[in-house]
Amino acid sequence: MLTGAVRKAPSPGNVPELKITAKKIAVMNPKEPLTIYWAKSEIGLYQTVITSKTTKTSAVISGNYGNVLYQNYESVYLLKYDKNRKSDIYQLEISTKKIKRLTNEGNIDYFFLKKNSIYYVKGSMGMEPSVYRISLNGKSKVRVSPTVLDVGDKKYRYYIGSTGPIEEGEDIYFPLVRNPWPSSGEKYIEPLEEEYSLESENKDEEVLSAFEVEYSDYIGDIDSDSFVFTEKDAETEMSYLHLIFKNKEKVRKINGWSVEPLDILNGWVYFTAEDTEGQNSGLFAIKLDGSGLRQIGNDEFSYSDYIGNVKGYLVFQDRNKGSFTVFK
Numbered sequence: 482m483l484t485g486a487v488r489k490a491p492s493p494g495n496v497p498e499l500k501i502t503a504k505k506i507a508v509m510n511p512k513e514p515l516t517i518y519w520a521k522s523e524i525g526l527y528q529t530v531i532t533s534k535t536t537k538t539s540a541v542i543s544g545n546y547g548n549v550l551y552q553n554y555e556s557v558y559l560l561k562y563d564k565n566r567k568s569d570i571y572q573l574e575i576s577t578k579k580i581k582r583l584t585n586e587g588n589i590d591y592f593f594l595k596k597n598s599i600y601y602v603k604g605s606m607g608m609e610p611s612v613y614r615i616s617l618n619g620k621s622k623v624r625v626s627p628t629v630l631d632v633g634d635k636k637y638r639y640y641i642g643s644t645g646p647i648e649e650g651e652d653i654y655f656p657l658v659r660n661p662w663p664s665s666g667e668k669y670i671e672p673l674e675e676e677y678s679l680e681s682e683n684k685d686e687e688v689l690s691a692f693e694v695e696y697s698d699y700i701g702d703i704d705s706d707s708f709v710f711t712e713k714d715a716e717t718e719m720s721y722l723h724l725i726f727k728n729k730e731k732v733r734k735i736n737g738w739s740v741e742p743l744d745i746l747n748g749w750v751y752f753t754a755e756d757t758e759g760q761n762s763g764l765f766a767i768k769l770d771g772s773g774l775r776q777i778g779n780d781e782f783s784y785s786d787y788i789g790n791v792k793g794y795l796v797f798q799d800r801n802k803g804s805f806t807v808f809k
Contacts, residue, residue: 490656490688492714493721499733499774501754503763506776510534511807515791518557520546521803526559526573529805536805542573542580548591551575556617558599560589570601572619583619600629614667625667632701634708636728638662639699642688657694657710660686689723697784702745707769709742709750718757724750724769731771741784744795745769751777751795751808753784764795764808778808 510533517529518541525543529536545562557573567587573580584601590610592601599619603611612629615622631638642658692712699710708725720735735754743751748769755762764778782797789796794807 490691492691493712493723493732493734496721496732496734497771499722499735499767499771501735501738501763501765501774503754503756503761503776503780505779508778508806508808511792511794511809513792515794515796515807516554517791517796517805518549518551519788519798520549520559522547526557531805531807538803542578550592550594558583558592558594558617560592570599570619572617581619583615595629600625602630609672612669624669626663626665626669628663629667632699632708633659633662633703634701634725634728635703635706636661637708639689639701639708639710641694641696642686654693656688656690656692657699657712658686658688697741700742700745705745705748707745707750709745709752711740711742711752713739722752722767724767724771726769731769733767733771743784743787744790746790746793746795749773753782778806781806 511531512533515531517531518526519529520526523545526541526546526549527538528541529538546559547562548560549557550559551557555575557575559571559573560568561571562568568589569582569584569586570589570592571580571582583599586603588603589601590603590605592599597617599615599617601613610627610630612625612627613622614625628638631640633639637659639657639659641655643653643655690710690712692714694710694712698712699708701708706727710723711720713720718737720738720740722733722735722740724731737757738754739757740752740754743753749766750769751764751766753762753764762780763776764782765774765776767774786797786800787795788798794809797806798804
């Protein structure tokens with residue numbers, strides 16, 4: 482959500498430095514079997530089972546699918562496209578391979594699972610997308626606030642704002658801002674209703690970054706009450722990693738590297754790092770308190786290759802080969 486923030490956050494200043502060194506490390510296979518469901522465009526749904534010794538891929542059902550998600554290894558939820566590219570959400574029962582249609586919209590852009598419910602989005606390219614919540618069996622449809630699309634921790638939702646110029650000659654920049662979650666929760670409020678106004682919605686907005694932030698620069702996890710973002714000073718090429726846990730922040734400066742956060746799992750933050758010359762890169766993990774930095778992967782993958790986590794393992798896909806690599 483773009484807004485008109487009016488303040489500029491101060492520079493992170495003199496904070497502890499995080500020294501990154503990328504080296505070649507051995508990639509370890511998972512200690513337990515992992516099953517990954519994925520779609521091959523216009524061909525069908527596949528499953529890949531990765532063990533400590535083997536990797537096997539097999540076809541599940543044919544068709545044109547996308548947005549594959551699964552819950553507790555009992556059901557797979559996915560978008561199914563017809564010949565006219567109209568899309569709806571289907572549920573595949575893993576044990577029986579029975580597939581069930583859950584929606585009859587025909588124009589769903591994408592969906593996600595949250596709080597044992599399905600949230601789906603229509604008109605995502607518009608100023609205000611339409612967001613709906615249904616149960617995992619496709620019942621109890623209700624429209625909800627588009628704020629559910631914002632990333633956040635338990636208290637705040639975070640998003641890209643716009644600010645400036647603060648003084649004559651300064652440029653407009655797009656920082657990260659945050660705002661308390663609306664008191665109405667997920668309830669959808671018509672924009673024309675008297676109690677709704679952009680000014681009142683953003684009265685508690687707080688600018689967090691001194692430098693411009695992009696959508697791939699921040700992640701959050703409400704369950705663990707944590708949020709992570711990075712920003713970079715283009716003039717000095719100094720990056721800053723912000724670790725927020727239970728509303729307490731740790732900041733680490735990183736000289737000569739660009740970093741992108743990937744995920745927050747079990748108190749660890751996972752991120753990719755690449756040096757400013759593009760010669761070295763790797764996959765790293767650090768605790769939310771700013772300690773315990775370790776390298777867990779090499780330069781084979783980037784932010785765009787990450788597809789999510791399974792049983793605490795980070796899963797990357799080589800989209801050219803269709804193969805998977807996991808890290809922990």
